[in-house]
Amino acid sequence: MNPSQNALKNLPKTRVELHVHLDGSVRHETLWELAKKKNMKLPGNGTFEELQDALVIKNPVDLTHFLQPFLIFTQYIAGDLDAIERIAYEFCEDEAKNGVAYVEARYCPHFWLGTTDFHGKLKELGEVVSAVNRGFQRGENDFGVKANTILSALNGTGTIKDIVELCKKFKGDGVVGLDIAMNANDKSETYVEVPLNQEEIGAYEEARKSGIHRTLHAGEAGGAEMVQRALDVYHTERVGHGYRVVENEAIYSSCKEKRVHFETCPWSSYLTGTVPLGVRKHPIVRFAEDGVNFSLNSDDPTLTGRTLRDDYVLAASWGLTEAHAIRANLNAAHACFLPDNEKAQLIKKIYKELNIKLPVSEDSVDSESSNHEQRVYIRFCGALELALRGYDESDVSENMGVYHELIQFSAELDKDLQIHLSQTSAFKVIPKIVENELLQCMLEVYHDEVHKEIKHADYVAIIVVETTDVSRKFQLVIVLR
Ligand SMILES: [Zn+2]
CATH class of the missing domain: 3.20.20.140 (Metal-dependent hydrolases)
Structure with a gap:
């Protein structure tokens, strides 16, 4: 070279x-x-x-x-x-x-x-x-x-x-x-x-x-x-x-x-x-x-x-x-x-090239000294999306039940989180706050890899983003703080 x-x-x-x-x-x-x-x-x-x-x-x-x-x-x-x-x-x-x-x-x-x-x-x-x-x-x-x-x-x-x-x-x-x-x-x-x-x-x-x-x-x-x-x-x-x-x-x-x-x-x-x-x-x-x-x-x-x-x-x-x-x-x-x-x-x-520190990263999750002030981390949940794709409204399976419960949490929006998200232009977001029990259930059903990150988060929300695809496909994003 x-x-x-x-x-x-x-x-x-x-x-x-x-x-x-x-x-x-x-x-x-x-x-x-x-x-x-x-x-x-x-x-x-x-x-x-x-x-x-x-x-x-x-x-x-x-x-x-x-x-x-x-x-x-x-x-x-x-x-x-x-x-x-x-x-x-x-x-x-x-x-x-x-x-x-x-x-x-x-x-x-x-x-x-x-x-x-x-x-x-x-x-x-x-x-x-x-x-x-x-x-x-x-x-x-x-x-x-x-x-x-x-x-x-x-x-x-x-x-x-x-x-x-x-x-x-x-x-x-x-x-x-x-x-x-x-x-x-x-x-x-x-x-x-x-x-x-x-x-x-x-x-x-x-x-x-x-x-x-x-x-x-x-x-x-x-x-x-x-x-x-x-x-x-x-x-x-x-x-x-x-x-x-x-x-x-x-x-x-x-x-x-x-x-x-x-x-x-x-x-x-x-x-x-x-x-x-x-x-x-x-x-x-x-x-x-x-x-x-x-x-x-x-x-x-x-x-x-x-x-x-x-x-x-x-x-x-x-x-x-x-x-x-x-x-x-x-x-x-x-x-x-x-x-x-x-x-x-x-x-x-x-983010790295822009010299912006990502709040949660693989290297920092295990560090007790990590900065808790602005820990906001956004990721797409491919597996979750995959799991939900194809289920329709009449689906009464356990997975769909979890999904509906997520939707019901929409009333409990965290204001700070909402403000933060409204300032990022990447998503049109509707945050859903999830209580630990439900989250746990979801994690057991779908998500080994996210578990590690969630364990270290102060706060968790699930976001459902409707995509342009009309096939009832939802993009799920997890935000951790
Ligand atoms: Zn062209």
């Missing part, structure tokens, strides 16, 4: 990026080199400057216009597994420079297949995914950036079936979710952002049943009703962009209430023509002021010609404060598609 790699690896990293297209995050220099090496057609007179000029969007028109450069440079990469691995590796280096601790980079494997015939190519698509995974693995080792991928289908092209298959095949091996992105060949006039396409809806349902996470572009090229449709029909867990949700107060309030996560992208929101720069209040500012669950992301650096840092600078110029930015990253960490234990590790790492 060379000294600059080492410096990048040791750089404090506190950002979490959830919406960035790997196939739109290729360095201009790399594209230039690849095109030259392969003797492929370059724009204009073939100089680097002219390539760069053709790649970066200067004037906002619409999403179709924004995506046009993909039609120039995708051919330089397609079918070249070494180039794909290199791009993934370089991406990690760039993310390290952006201070990113964890990224979920999305891409469309079909783009990089090297053929326009998408059918029956699962093996080849799998090789593309493996090449990205190799690049990310090396990148993680050398630059200290953890990277997973979301696989994107191309809207209306029948690619979604392959994508779900690939998500299943690579689940736990670098791939954490799926998405649908606009095809650069789509025409703005006829484009439906979240179509009522049975194949795509069915694929999202299949993904849900298979435990594959889902995000979906909505409220960017389309209006607020597309966001509603993405949530109601596709059961997406996060929304890509979502700016135009503010056009409908009812939908906006409901998203705010349900803690729907919006993956916002400042520079791209301008360059795609979605939100003009002169707008009185950018929706991202509104999200920040209203405590909406959102994150800050870079979308397509190849096309915006900007880095994630620039996105933070732009958002700050609109009025986002340091606190808003930190919240956005914690929102992202909570909304990411990592398994619960890895998510908890990520959140812990961010």
Whole structure:
């Protein structure tokens, strides 16, 4: 490892990026080199400057216009597994420079297949995914950036079936979710952002049943009703962009209430023509002021010609404060598609990098001298959620009985705890206080691992958070103080 790699690896990293297209995050220099090496057609007179000029969007028109450069440079990469691995590796280096601790980079494997015939190519698509995974693995080792991928289908092209298959095949091996992105060949006039396409809806349902996470572009090229449709029909867990949700107060309030996560992208929101720069209040500012669950992301650096840092600078110029930015990253960490234990590790790492002491940690629970003043510790209870998932209202089993009892404790809210929680933007919370007896019962039924932590806590509350998933799924969070 060379000294600059080492410096990048040791750089404090506190950002979490959830919406960035790997196939739109290729360095201009790399594209230039690849095109030259392969003797492929370059724009204009073939100089680097002219390539760069053709790649970066200067004037906002619409999403179709924004995506046009993909039609120039995708051919330089397609079918070249070494180039794909290199791009993934370089991406990690760039993310390290952006201070990113964890990224979920999305891409469309079909783009990089090297053929326009998408059918029956699962093996080849799998090789593309493996090449990205190799690049990310090396990148993680050398630059200290953890990277997973979301696989994107191309809207209306029948690619979604392959994508779900690939998500299943690579689940736990670098791939954490799926998405649908606009095809650069789509025409703005006829484009439906979240179509009522049975194949795509069915694929999202299949993904849900298979435990594959889902995000979906909505409220960017389309209006607020597309966001509603993405949530109601596709059961997406996060929304890509979502700016135009503010056009409908009812939908906006409901998203705010349900803690729907919006993956916002400042520079791209301008360059795609979605939100003009002169707008009185950018929706991202509104999200920040209203405590909406959102994150800050870079979308397509190849096309915006900007880095994630620039996105933070732009958002700050609109009025986002340091606190808003930190919240956005914690929102992202909570909304990411990592398994619960890895998510908890990520959140812990961010606090550590921010030099904020977590009140209860594995190392401090046994220490008598640990500080009791502000011991608040929040964690997701995956096992508890799992145990409750699938039970319906008519369920009279012992587990459901415990659950109902938890709900009944809602009257006994602890005011201090409530205030503390209302100040964290990560959850929309309804605390339920649990008496020891009931807690004990719950612990016996579900939770060996939490027992250790609870033993050392001064106070325990159970929180039920309704998720955007309509399948009666509740996210349970335990707070210890
Ligand atoms: Zn996108």
